Amino acid sequence: MRKFLITILAFVLVALPSCTEGGAEVYTAYGTAMDTNVTVTVYGGDSSAVADGCLELLYNLEAEFSVTASGSKLYRLNQGDTVKDEGHFYTVCGLANEINLLTDGAYDPCVYPIVKLWGFTTGEYKVPDKDELSAALKLVKESDISFTENGISISGGGMADLGGIAKGYAAEVLKSYIKESGAESAVISLGGNILTVGVKPDGTRWNIGISSPKNNGKLLGTLKVEECAVVTSGSYLRNFEQDGKIYHHIIDPASGMPADNGLVSVTVVADDSALADGLSTAFFVMGIEKSMALAKEVGAETIFVTESEIYVSDGLKEKFTPDASVEGVYKVIYN
Ligand code: AMP
Numbered sequence: 001m002r003k004f005l006i007t008i009l010a011f012v013l014v015a016l017p018s019c020t021e022g023g024a025e026v027y028t029a030y031g032t033a034m035d036t037n038v039t040v041t042v043y044g045g046d047s048s049a050v051a052d053g054c055l056e057l058l059y060n061l062e063a064e065f066s067v068t069a070s071g072s073k074l075y076r077l078n079q080g081d082t083v084k085d086e087g088h089f090y091t092v093c094g095l096a097n098e099i100n101l102l103t104d105g106a107y108d109p110c111v112y113p114i115v116k117l118w119g120f121t122t123g124e125y126k127v128p129d130k131d132e133l134s135a136a137l138k139l140v141k142e143s144d145i146s147f148t149e150n151g152i153s154i155s156g157g158g159m160a161d162l163g164g165i166a167k168g169y170a171a172e173v174l175k176s177y178i179k180e181s182g183a184e185s186a187v188i189s190l191g192g193n194i195l196t197v198g199v200k201p202d203g204t205r206w207n208i209g210i211s212s213p214k215n216n217g218k219l220l221g222t223l224k225v226e227e228c229a230v231v232t233s234g235s236y237l238r239n240f241e242q243d244g245k246i247y248h249h250i251i252d253p254a255s256g257m258p259a260d261n262g263l264v265s266v267t268v269v270a271d272d273s274a275l276a277d278g279l280s281t282a283f284f285v286m287g288i289e290k291s292m293a294l295a296k297e298v299g300a301e302t303i304f305v306t307e308s309e310i311y312v313s314d315g316l317k318e319k320f321t322p323d324a325s326v327e328g329v330y331k332v333i334y335n
C-alpha cells in the first residue's frame with residue numbers, strides 16, 4: 001500500500017562514506033520523504049554535513065505540507081482553519097495559485113476531494129461512484145486557496161493537495177541551503193524531481209537519466225544539462241487496477257477522472273524546480289498541443305511520451321540521447 005505524503009517519521013538515513021570526485025569531496029545522503037526515495041549528493045565544502053542538513057530540511061518541509069499528518073499546516077487548512085504563515089507554506093500556497101492561473105485550472109491545488117475519493121492518499125483505491133464524484137467535482141470547482149489579512153484559508157469548503165508541487169518546491173529550498181552553505185555543487189533527487197546545483201566539479205555537464213514508462217527498469221534516455229530542474233510526471237508512477245483497467249493519480253479537474261489524452265509521461269526542464277513540478281502535472285492534464293504552447297511561453301523545455309512516441313522539444317535536441325532500448329519501441333520526434 002502506497003501512501004502519499006505521510007511517511008514523515010519514516011525517515012531512513014543512510015550515509016555513504018565520503019570520497020572525492022574532480023578534486024571535490026563527495027557525499028551522498030539517502031532518505032525517504034514525501035512518499036518517495038530521496039538522494040542528495042553534495043560536492044565540496046563540508047559535503048556530509050550539508051547533505052545530511054538537506055534531509056533534515058526536507059523532513060521539516062514534509063511536516064508542513066503533509067496532507068494526511070494531523071497537525072501539518074496543510075491538514076489544518078483542510079480542517080477549515082485559517083493558517084497564519086509567512087514562510088514556506090505561504091510561498092508554496094501562493095505559487096500553487098499562480099500555476100493554477102497559468103495553466104487555466106489544469107493544475108488545481110484544491111483537487112484533493114477528488115484525489116482522496118480515488119484513494120491516492122489513503123491507499124483505499126477505488127473507482128468512485130458517480131454521485132460521490134459529482135459532489136466532489138462541485139466542491140473542487142467552488143474552492144480556492146484564499147489569502148486574507150488573518151492568514152491562509154480555503155474558501156468554498158474544499159481541501160487542498162500540494163503533492164503536485166511540494167517536491168519541486170522542496171528541492172529549491174535545499175538548493176538555496178546548499179548554495180548558502182558553501183558547497184560547490186550538488187544533485188538533489190526526490191523521486192521524479194531532479195535538481196542540479198552548480199557546475200559538476202570535473203567541468204562536464206550533469207547526466208540525468210529519464211525513466212522509461214514501460215516499467216522495465218530501463219531508461220528512456222539521458223539528458224546532459226547544466227544547473228537546472230528536470231521534473232517528470234507519469235501515469236506509471238502511481239496507479240491501481242480495477243476490473244482490468246488501470247487508473248492513475250493525475251486527475252483532470254474538469255472531469256474528476258485520471259487525465260486521459262494519450263500521454264504516459266511528461267518531463268519538464270526549467271530553471272525553477274517548483275514551476276517545473278507544477279507544469280509537469282498540469283501538462284499531463286492539458287495534453288501535448290496546449291502544453292507545448294505554454295512551455296514556449298514560459299521558456300520551459302519538454303519531453304512528452306505516449307505509448308509509442310517520444311516528443312523532444314527543440315531546446316533539448318542536443319542534450320537528449322535516447323537509450324538503446326527505445327529502438328523499435330518508441331519513435332523519437334524532435335519539434
Ligand atoms: P506529480 O507527481 O508532481 O505530477 O503530482 C501528482 C500529485 O499531485 C497527485 O498524487 C495528487 O496528489 C496531485 N494532483 C493530481 N492531479 C492534480 C491536478 N490536476 N492539479 C494539482 N494537483 C494534482
Ligand code: MG
Nearest residue numbers: 164277278281
Ligand atoms: Mg508535479
